[in-house]
Amino acid sequence: MPSLRSRALSVALIAAGRRRRFASAEAVRSRVAQSARRPASHLPPRRLGRVAEVSRTFVGAWPVYDVSPRGTEPVAQVLYVHGGAYVGELVRPHWAMVRTLVTRARARVVVPAYILAPRGTADRTVPVAADLLSGLIASGGAGGTVLIGDSAGAGLALAAAQRLHERTGARPCRIVLISPWLDVTMSHPDQAGIEAADPVLALPGLREAGRLYAGTLAADDPRVSPLNGSFEGLAPLTVFSGTRDVLSTDSRELVRRARAAGVEVEFHEEAGLPHGYPLLPLPEGQAARDRIVELIRSAAEL
Template identity: 30%
Template sequence: MHDEINVDVHPTYPISWQAAACNGLLRGTMKPISTVLLRNTASLMVAQRLIALGGRVPGLLPGMMPPKATIVAEELGSCSGEWVRGDEGLDEGKVVLYLHGGGYFVCSPVTHRPITWRLSVVTGRPVLALDYRQGPVNTLADSLEDSLAAYAGLLDRGFKPEGIILAGDSAGGHLTLATLLALRDRGLPMPSAAICLSPWTDLSDVQRSANRWADPMLSAGRVDWLARQWTAGLDPTDPLVSPVFGDYTDIPPLMIVTGSTEVLREEAHRVVLRARSDGVPVRYEEWTRMPHVFAILADIVPEARLVFRHIRTFVDAVEAREPDAAAA
């Protein structure tokens, strides 16, 4: 089963017409819109309001969630969240702590339900989706504080570290990696594994050349601009700011998923190489021509549904590995 953890996976398939259509739609809408909106703090606030008012993707419509799925609101100190259960008969002694993406300024647990209810189903456990504080009012440190507090809260409620999985996408993938590094540095017990979907890992002044024109959704220039906003006054090479520079010694197994044409692909792969060099088993999956965080499109894109089966394979392998790891 270890081969299912420490492995590179490049799924081969004829790209579906749904994925091709989504790529075209994203290239004609999201990419130019972000180029216009991501220019100053005022525009960030406008984007936040637009997402809050009308940013409902197809998977959020009531009929798109399975009948047995449930959502329960949760208050978590400085922030809130929601418990997502995708089915009945889950293992309530285990949990996924999910950190949504959105560039640290948009989206919420609600926008990411197409991911969280499916994660609940394939992992066989409830998902706690965290509504952590975001910019421009709050800082990266505030977001990290919320994530660490939520994790500590799960431990206080009796969840064992080996029963917890961290997961996140995009900026939430960044926060997932920063949380792991912070937990390790503080000597706190580690979760059993972490899953990062299209993680944003480098907020330094790196020049993103790979896939600069191929990415159908993200503008490299706007990603660079956002990075400068969130790192003002910080050391951008600090691993908690740019996890690509982290030391991953003693970090639990990772699963990192990207699309082959993503502008963030290269920095995600750099984390894979760095973590493996530090002795961490990593399942790295690169999906042909899939857009940024394509798992959120699972209601309409077949490949996005398939990736959850791969997540199940990873989680099953981690759970099968645990007795051997404990014996070692």
């Protein structure tokens, strides 16, 4: 049973109208237009600099933040790819997760502020993410390299890992996917029933965001919807999902297909929890973050 705090949060999200952002294609287009007029900041919070060394470089047009523990050597490195339906920037919960990975796992965390849709489409974005992952793996550095993504960022992370492995055979130590969005067609027959209980996401807006990200590619192209890509030889997967998430069908299907391809999969599905719960200030979110920290520390020992 979900904790009292998680149940209260879901009620609050519904009352606050969080789903309105995805209630229609028009709502998403309006959000994109507003972002074009007044781009949101992706800068890390200043207080992160109290506990971490933060620097910024550019990979092509992408600002990429490099966040490392202050006063100590990192034991592993993480490529963290943020969510936001491909149309939203890094926000406070993403940076809170980065802080956790730096301070508790003592990891160096590389955070790309990738170009958002509709300017950033899958045909352009996935190759850059794959190159960034390749560079981290090739550099060695401390410990191993763990790839982490949440929501749309999990989709981009998985697509990048698939592309890199198919191209060179390289792979990170582990891939961690949080409430992953892996099929932008939103065509699973169970999603309509789950949508009614989802306090955050709605199908019409997600389909439009997926269309913008697909650009000239078909929505079911593996670069756009990596659920349709190859899982052969991928790194071990850890997947977190809540049942009050219309995207939970993607997680279940991912687990099925990856295991069928011989991939080691650790699956955490929490009953009654909303989209992105491991990023939220909930007891279940804390437990998920604890597990992610353990996985990064384990990677450092490989």
